[in-house]
Amino acid sequence: MTNSNQTTARKPGIPAEQKPVPLALTARISTLASNQSTILIGVMVLLIVVFSVLEPKFFSAPTASNILTDWGSVVLIAVGQTFVVISGGIDLSVGAIIGLSGVVSAWTMANVLKVDQTVSGADASGPLLIGTLVSVGVGLLVGLTNAFLINKLRIVPFIATLSTMGAALGLSVIISSGQPIGSANNFSLIAAMDPKTNPLSWALIVVIVVVTIAGLFLHKARFGLYTYAIGSNTFAARGAGINVERHLTLVYALSGALAGLAGMYVYLRLGAGSPSSGTGRELDAIAAVVIGGASLMGGIGRIWGTVLGALILFTVQSGLIMVGVAPDWKKVVVAILIAAAVAAQTLQSKNGRK
C-alpha cells in the first residue's frame, strides 16, 4: 500500500486474530452442511432420487437433455439477474427482452439478410452470427434504457424495468404482428444447433461458457466486487470513490445483453422469433436467483447458487410432469420452493450474525 514505508512502530501487545486452525472432522462436516451450495446439491440429488423412484424413466438421458435445454433458456437471464439483485435492484424486463430480441433478430434475418428455407449449411453461419449480434444489441438497448430510467430519472428498479417490460412486449407484438417470424425448421445449421436434438448443442456450450465467464467476473474481478459493494452499502461504495451510477449502468446493460443472448437461444429452440417466447421467464430467473441463495436486499448471491437454483427449478418442473402431476401444480410447488429458500436464508442469517 502507498504508505507502507512509514515508520510507525508495531504494537506488540495486541493479539491479532488468528487464522482458524484446521477444524475437527465433526465441525468440518457441520460447516459443509451449512454451506449453501452443498445444500443445493443435496436438494438436487434428493429430487433426482425421488423422481427416479416414482418414475424410473425420469433417470434417463432424454430427460437430462430436456432439463438442460430448458435450463439454458433461463440460466442466462438468471445470471444477469444475479448481478442486478446483488447490486440491490431487480430486472423485470428480461422475459420481454427474450421475446423482443428474438423477434427483431428473426425479422432481420428474414427481411434484411433474405434468409429463407433454401439457405443452409455454411451459408447460414454468417446470418446466424449477425442475428445473434442483433439479438444481443436489442437486449443491450433495453438494458441501457433501464439504467437511464434508474440513474437519471431516479425511478426505482422495480417500476423502471416493469415499464420497459411492457414497452418491449408491445414492440415485439407490433413488429411481428403477433405472429412468430421466420420458421427456421429447415435451416440446417440451426437445426444442428438445436439443443433438443443434441444434449450438449453448440448453443448450450455457448451458454455454459458465458455463465462461467460471468461467474469469474462476479467473484474474482473488480466488476463483481463493486456490484457487491453497491448492494451492501451504497453510501460506503460512493465514499470509497466508486462511480455508482456508471457501475449500475453496466450491470443493467449486462442483464439486458444476456437476455438478448437468451432471446437468440430461444429462437434457435423454437425455430422462430415469437413475441411471447419469454413471457414469465423473468419470474423463473428471480426464482432461480432466490433459490440459489441471493438476497433481494442486495449484497448477497453467487453464480454457482443461481446455476443450481435454475437446475433445481427445471428438475422439479419436468419431474412433476413425468410423475403425472397436473401442470397447474407446478406453479404451487415452485412457489413453495421459493418460500422455503427465503425462509432458510432468514434462519441462516439469524444464526450466522449472532
Added chain:
Amino acid sequence: MTGEVIYEVKNVSKRYGSVVALDGASLKLHAGEVLGLVGDNGAGKSTLVKVLSGAHQPNGGKIYLDGVERTWGSPREALEAGVETLYQDSGLAPHLTVSQNVFLGREKTVKGIFGKMGFLARKEMEHDAHEDLERVGIAVPASDRPVSQLSGGQRQAVAIGRAVAWARRVIILDEPTNHLGARQAGEVLQVVRAAKAKGLGVIFISHTLPHVLEVTDRVVVLRLGKIVMDAPTSEFDGDRLIGVLTGTIQTVRVEGD
C-alpha cells in the same frame, strides 16, 4: 509545530430541505495540526465532514485545498486529492471482507492481461490489509472475515485503518472512538498523533471532551450549524468547553472569516 494552511472552507452552508445544517461555517486546517470539531448532537459536524469529503455538495461557500479552490463532485475527487474520511456511520460495506473494505476503490489487480480486466490479487490485498491494521494496532480482525461478523470495535478499527493507510494530505475522523473500549480509544489517539507527526492535517470529531483536550491543537465549536468558537486547545478546560458547547458561555469568534 503546525505548518501551512492545507485545507480551508469559507462560509459554507448546507440545507436539507428546510433544515439548515450548516450556516456560513469557515475554518482553516494546517499541516501537522489536529483540529477538534465539537458540538451538540445535530450541531452539523457530520454535515461539515460530508461537505469536506465530497459526499455532499454545499449550497454555498468555497473549499480550498493547498490554496486552490476546489469543488468536489464526488468523494472520489476528494480521495484522489489526498483527503481521506472516516464517516461516523456506515462507512463500510458489511457484506465485504475486511481486506475488501480496506482496499475498496483502490484494489490491487493481478499482473498482465487479467489484471487489465480487473481480476483481483486477493491474497496480496489480504496480506497488506492485515499489515495496515496491525500498524494501527487497535483490534485487528482476520482479513478474510466479512465485516458483518465483526464487533463494533473491530469495524471501527477497520474503518480507521483504511483511512490512515490511504490519507496523504488530510484525514477527517468523525467520532473515531465510537464503539471502542478505553484502551482501544487510547490507541486511536496514538494513531492521530502519528498522522500529525507525518504532517497530515487531522480533523478529529468526538463527544468525549477529555480526548479532544488531550489530542487536539485547536478546537472549533459548532452550534446549530454556526461556528461559535475557534481557539487554541490551551485556552480550554473541560468546564469551559462544555459551557461553550451548550451555549451557557457566550463567545466571540477568534479566527475564521
